[in-house]
Amino acid sequence: MSSGPASALPAAPQRLPRRQGPAEGLPLHDSALLRRGEAEAARALPPHALMARAGHAVARLGRALAPHARQAWVLAGAGNNGGDGLVAARLLRAAGLPVSVWLAAEPQAGDACWALAQARAAGLAVSAGGPPQPPEGLGPDDLVIDALLGLGLSARRPPEGPVATALAALEGLPAGILAVDLPSGLAADTGSCAGPAVRARWTLSLLGLKPGLWTAAGRDHAGTIWHDDLGVALPATASTPRLLDAPGCAGCWPDRPHTAHKGSQGDLWALGGAAGMSGAIELAARAGLAAGAGRVHVLRLDPTAAPPGHPALMTRAPEALRGEALARATVVAGCGGGAGVGAWLPALIAGAPRLLLDADALNALATDPALAQGLRTRTAPAMLTPHPLEAARLLGCTTEAVQADRLAAARQLAQRYGAMVVLKGSGSVLAAPDGRSAINASGNAALASGGTGDVLAGWIGGLWAQGLDAWDALRLGVWSHGAAADAWQAARGPGQPLDALRLIEALQNLPRG
Template identity: 85%
Template sequence: MSSGPAAPDWPAAPQALPRHQGPAEGLPLHDSATLRRWEAEAARGLPPHALMARAGAAVARLGRALAPHARQVWVLAGAGNNGGDGLVAARLLQAAGLRVRVWLAAEPASGDARWALAQARAAGLAVLPGGPPQPPADLGPDDLVIDALLGLGLSADRAPAGPVAAAMDALDRLPAGILAVDLPSGLIADTGGCAGRAVRARWTLSLLGLKPGLWTAAGRDHAGAIWHEDLGAPAPAEATTPRLLDAPACAGRWPQRPHAAHKGSQGDLWAVGGAAGLSGAIELAARAGLAAGAGRIHAVRLDPAAAPPSHPALMSRTPQALQGEALARATVVAGCGGGAAIGAWLPALIHGAPRLLLDADALNALAADPALAQALRLRRTSAVLTPHPLEAARLLGCTTEAVQADRLAAVRQLAQRYGAMVVLKGSGSVLAAPDGRCAINASGNAALASGGTGDVLAGWIGGLWAQGLDAWDALRLGVWSHGAAADAWQADRGPGQPLDALRLIEALQDLPRR
């Protein structure tokens, strides 16, 4: 059954993300203060209400594209500009022939939103102000719900309450897909945290600029598929603006392999760890470095009684072998399964390894020893740290909850404190460099939540770095491709299947290197 003609003069469809084209450094991710300033500046150069009209039209067009068989739409609108965007969308969707009902949390507070409400009422739109939000009784799975309650109008210290909270409760029980305007209500734009609770949307249309919180912490679970519309006024970016780490941002960054390459030209990777009872971790790191393409892989086990590596291409070494010329040309991945024994070897590695990645127990040793931290800060060459949230909390002397409350702030603090490039692992891994560069990874999924995948990441980054990439490119490419391998696995088998570490290495080898 046809759902009516298209509304006139709608703009081009918003863009789906991740995209297949974009800036070399990745799409910028703007914090809420920057976007509010830019919105006010952009609005001054446009006719009254133009930005809201564009935003509402973009929401309506995307809603029609995402729910092409919808016969009705339920719009939940807040009192701010987010609600105004929803009211514009509701009017246009009604003009397109759909049955539209609007629940309004309160009378609009801004001039633009009051204009949008007046336009909606003049068009005969059914707007129900306040009262308990009651969805249409016959709302079905093909229909559309639009969450236009809060958007940027939320802070971490102010949880949704009153009618807005009641509306969010109503959204939890609906069969229809939810399209969030700008942000799922309750999600904090800058951090990805939730102010008490947040809507779980199937899709999110981020307006004007992309927000960091959509991509990290709870963002990925709540935002669903993310789309972007810059409203013809893209916000400017600076060198320290976080960037989205996706396929376009990593395109062309793989190590080049000339025809005359040989194992000696592809770098030496030394994986140091494997204390008593922990030998599996260091072999996983070494195997990942081999899969990445490093020329010679040395597995250095700190347990002298450990059996040699099971893979025939890995060379078994003692820690004493990593000195002099060997150390001077090495890329070292230290700490995987290192136990307490790794601490004794870190001073020499920090002072002598030109390329040093610290993971797992090496990070714990670093957190416990101020002298090691000072030595790391004084290094003249690059270092990379790969903590998960608990390790990051130890390095910062705070709680895991504090780290997770603002992952961007935490990773930047780590990069500054230790003078190193850092990836804070987790949903939406966050990367930072001491010079202020920052990125949030768009790839990866919960299939990586299994033992050993972090060891694989460390070795994989080290293997890329050993082949001549600079540290920032090796870190970005390593983190993104690690997640992309899990995405390929999930696309092949469906969600919910964990990816064990050995199969992850195979999935990494299977990735196209473009």
């Protein structure tokens, strides 16, 4: 498709989360597959058609997002991302919006050369060379388009030269920035930044969605994410990461028939709460109760601790979890467990049909090869819920290495320990030993308070106890935990922290189904 009237354009980009998707969630494509898909589509379409579609999508979305803009400033690189920006600049100018363009370098070949020639032929003023200068009078209603790098960034090398100068010029601008495909400086596959990166108000992801938009630094840099597939269907397999969002999780809630009773809704046993840390295991137990587990038992490692503050929670000695009780239990172990929790793990790993290890149970696992071997050889499903530091201990690496490629770290953990994993953090990453993986789209910084991780462990355990498949329990638990924080923030505005007890209330108030 070449440029033409608006009626000939592809469908408008979609804001995410978007329409009902497949049950497993929308696919997230890595940069290697995206480059192959782009090359194949370009060969199958008329010359320059794919770039024309991309430019149309950018121009249409930019006009919709900044309807009162008096001018637009486009910063373009020398590659295809810059070509997309040049097409968009030409179309915005044709629609009557004053546009100025700064070009980092002259393109040398391909569609980007065509886009530049078309822009100049249309009378668009393009400034090439020299430091970028924002146009005079650029205001908050105006539009800035970042078309500098896109996929053309090495995850290990920071932007340099004119592009680095342009990134500095974009800092602190009053106008909203629309990033084309990716905020420049953000790595598509990991969400890491090797140097400075654009903080966009919006990002239009072209062809496929990129994992890096959703995890690590991605959420802070991408702003609101939109997607346009440009009419190209990219392949996805069972091992393609998926986006964990509302459409993909809506069908996972456990059934609760009219004939349900506490004995039919599963038994959750929460083991932890060493001296001085009894609150952690109570938060996990309360969350499991709120999730709908029929009976919740608290196994405190500190025998002198006061009884739980919730009357529906039952206190037991750790020795009670054996025999028939263990054979039917869902166990959450480790919250506030201290060093003593490790002594209880061999029996749990050997006998619990459903086992979730968190916090100090993970630290014990990281330091005891026998526990790790037992976990790898068990046939029943297990879950690990580490934050980045715990993940680093489990992998024998640094926290920085984990955060540099969160998806790879979660997958490595799942393979090494034979367990399902959620690597917590911005854009929590899920991975299973069979190769499935997902990145969570819900959640925000309101969860950055003590005890919210204990709530997550108990909440997942409570869902799992009711008979859900392990993967469904994990992804529903992670997504709904974030969704509760999103609902809290929507009601109160950003910046309001969400403490653990109010998080449990927010989880109870989420609509199910």
